[in-house]
Amino acid sequence: MLSEEHKKFENDIELYMKNKNLFKNNLSYLIQGILLKFEERFDIASRKITAETDIHHELDILDTSLKLAFKQCNDSCRKDTHLLTKLDKYFEDVQTYNHIRNYFILYCNGKADFIINKDFVQFNYNQTFYALEALNLYNKLNRNQNYNKKLFESLNFRKGDDGPPKEVYRFLRYSYLKKVREFDNTLEFNNYSLDEFYDVYLSVYTYVLLNRQLDIYKNDYNPMYLDCENLFGKINQLTNMSLEKIKYIIDDLTFKTGQRLDVICTPLIEILDVNKKKSYITSHGLFLYSNIERNTLVLLDEIYKISDKxxxxxxxxxxxxxxxxxxxxxxxxxxxxxxxxxxxxxxxxxxxxxxxxxxxxxxxxxxxxxxxxxxxxxxxxxxxxxxxxxxxxxxxxxxxxxxxxxxxxxxxxxxxxxxxxxxxxxxxxxxxxxxxxxxxxxxxxxxxxxxxxxxxxxxxxxxxxxxxxxxxxxxxxxPKLNNDYWSEEQEVDFAGYKITYPIFKLKHKQFV
CATH class of the missing domain: 3.40.91 (Restriction Endonuclease)
Structure with a gap:
């Protein structure tokens, strides 16, 4: 049972995030701003030695930012011209909010200590073996980063080349996916099969890759806009799948208000463009650093409950x-x-x-x-x-x-x-x-x-x-403490509290 003091702390944190001024903007406008800011941060993170870790932290921030926007935005006509500047502080607040929320969940499950004394709060792990954590996490990050490098090397784009979509699609569908897949499984769902889902997902991925490549040569990093009707037609051209099935799959790939799943599982976000026409917006980062198979199975299990695993x-x-x-x-x-x-x-x-x-x-x-x-x-x-x-x-x-x-x-x-x-x-x-x-x-x-x-x-x-x-x-x-990994205490002023909690950090190097 949570004490009244703990409940008050939790409510104060939620209220602080709920009352952000930027939620008074038009929802489609706010979503575009969030994704534009994410693209900027994604590009900075991708240039670092610690790219794999940093990018996934950015994806966590994006996920929470979008969920809060859909939940709290009043969808007015307001379009704050200083939105992008304000989003810097918002993203930093979301990052802190994520840390606090995760520690609070751990505390509720007996895995962390939570000490509160008026306006001072301290969290500590009480069941964590950091050396094992560093060893195993590094392996996954390193493996995934190698896959991403090999993907771009295999595609071999030329400067200014927007690429032949059919060729890129076939490579993703029949070469790249085959190499990264862990499960040899065929599953049938209500309106389509697992293979048909991959057909559609990798069709969208094709256009994301081509658009990303053009952005790189233009030194321009923006979210990607996809007109709904045009997208269905493009996928049909690549796969010859019926428009009805394509629409079912695209709908399942579209972010839903109130969903528990991470946005990386549903990378298409529906907005209204300047002409009030239905469109999708997405980020390159939601595809480029996604484990396709893992996120597919998580999504389809959530929707259709895979019985035989x-x-x-x-x-x-x-x-x-x-x-x-x-x-x-x-x-x-x-x-x-x-x-x-x-x-x-x-x-x-x-x-x-x-x-x-x-x-x-x-x-x-x-x-x-x-x-x-x-x-x-x-x-x-x-x-x-x-x-x-x-x-x-x-x-x-x-x-x-x-x-x-x-x-x-x-x-x-x-x-x-x-x-x-x-x-x-x-x-x-x-x-x-x-x-x-x-x-x-x-x-x-x-x-x-x-x-x-x-x-x-x-x-x-x-x-x-x-x-x-x-x-x-x-x-x-x-791995060794203070050599391969370390933990340092973070102090933040947040929602009227002075809060401390440990941050676990990892050096990117081979251990085994």
């Missing part, structure tokens, strides 16, 4: 099988049922067991294929808020498996590998192996791997699991 676990198993192909010493088993001692029901499944015959070592793992996080804020906050969610659920499952192993060791080896007796002098490690967002939570002595780290360690030790386990237990591979 087994493709996530299957794809992760296939990825691990591919990693292990060259190591003849490793025997692997997946999805092993273990029963309850008192009934015929299953206690749980063992997702994966690896047995290295040469070094007499074993790794027992829970596998988690989670939605990717792109910022430190997401990484720290999204996964494992409750004991039955995300990584915490993985820890609870592997704990059951560990207890079963030590009380039924012979039965474990019989079920997993058909062995009558357990090997002597065995080295064993119980882990959670996760693809994408790991969060930062630890449970007792159970280790957690990201798939990238796991593959790197396999290569380093040439498949010797005993050496791999020894290195993991020593924590040598983890």
């Amino acid at each position: 087994s493709f996530k676990e299957k794809s992760l198993i296939n990825e691990i099988v591919e990693m292990l192909k060259s190591y003849e010493n490793i025997n692997c088993k997946f999805n092993i049922k273990i029963p309850k001692e008192t009934s015929n029901e299953n206690l749980t499944d063992i997702d994966m067991v690896l047995y290295d015959k040469k070094s007499n070592s074993i790794i027992v793992s829970e596998l988690k294929n989670l939605s990717r996080a792109d910022t430190t804020v997401e990484h720290l906050n999204v996964q494992g808020r409750k004991n039955n969610e995300g990584i915490n659920k993985g820890f609870s499952q592997i704990t059951k498996i560990r207890e079963y192993f030590y009380s039924n060791t012979s039965d474990f080896f019989r079920r997993c590998f058909g062995l009558k007796n357990a090997p002597n002098n065995l080295t064993i490690c119980f882990t959670v192996i996760s693809k994408n967002n790991l969060g930062s939570h630890l449970y007792e002595d159970i280790k957690i791997f990201d798939t990238i780290n796991f593959e790197n360690l396999l290569k380093r030790h040439k498949g010797n699991l005993a050496n791999l386990i020894q290195e993991v237990n020593s924590d040598i591979l983890l």
Whole structure:
């Protein structure tokens, strides 16, 4: 339960953001100003060494800015000529608001301390392992940035070339998407298929890329405007899809007032142009730094509730099988049922067991294929808020498996590998192996791997699991505080309060 003091603080913060003077503008005018300011900030961030991290922070700010505008704007006829200047301060306020809101959510879920004394407020993490956070977040950011670099190298635009749209579309649809996709799945929804959704999404992406390239050569960075009817026709020319299906998909890709989803999942925003004609506005940044597959599945699951998500676990198993192909010493088993001692029901499944015959070592793992996080804020906050969610659920499952192993060791080896007796002098490690967002939570002595780290360690030790386990237990591979990452206290004056909270920062360098 929140105290009256905590409730007052929360209300004061919300009221401060609600009463911004710029919400008195015409809504379409305000949205255009927000996106124009975002393009400017996006361009500055993209030129930095820390581009991948900074850009995703900017995307967080854009998301909140737009949601507040749609919620609070009174849509008057007013068009403030000084709007762009005022948006600088607004974006900084939104950034602070995001930090405070995230800490407040963590506090409500028992993951952060919140101390308030009249007008002084202090937040602190109480369950965060920064070294693990830095290691895993860096891997995702680095991988995504490499994909973006390869995309532009592959397109090979010439100066002043607006590009042949059909050629760019075919490259995105049949080459680029194929390389970055993680899931081999075909899904059907009410009005279209997953493949048809990608057809439309990548058609829009084609024109965004071409427009972005022209802007670069003109040294001009503006939002992109798309006339609704013209857009439908252009997509039809690229895909030969019916206009009816195109309209369904474009509608699902359009930002809705009050939506919980991030704007990066719905990158088209409907406005009225100067002639009061319906148009879409979007930002290059909503496409250029988007994980297409991740955001597609998040959007479609929100709208249509994907019932069978087994493709996530299957794809992760296939990825691990591919990693292990060259190591003849490793025997692997997946999805092993273990029963309850008192009934015929299953206690749980063992997702994966690896047995290295040469070094007499074993790794027992829970596998988690989670939605990717792109910022430190997401990484720290999204996964494992409750004991039955995300990584915490993985820890609870592997704990059951560990207890079963030590009380039924012979039965474990019989079920997993058909062995009558357990090997002597065995080295064993119980882990959670996760693809994408790991969060930062630890449970007792159970280790957690990201798939990238796991593959790197396999290569380093040439498949010797005993050496791999020894290195993991020593924590040598983890980044070092004040060298690879750091946390510093931020002090802000906001909504009549003096507020302090820690900011986690990451140096962009290779750790493993």
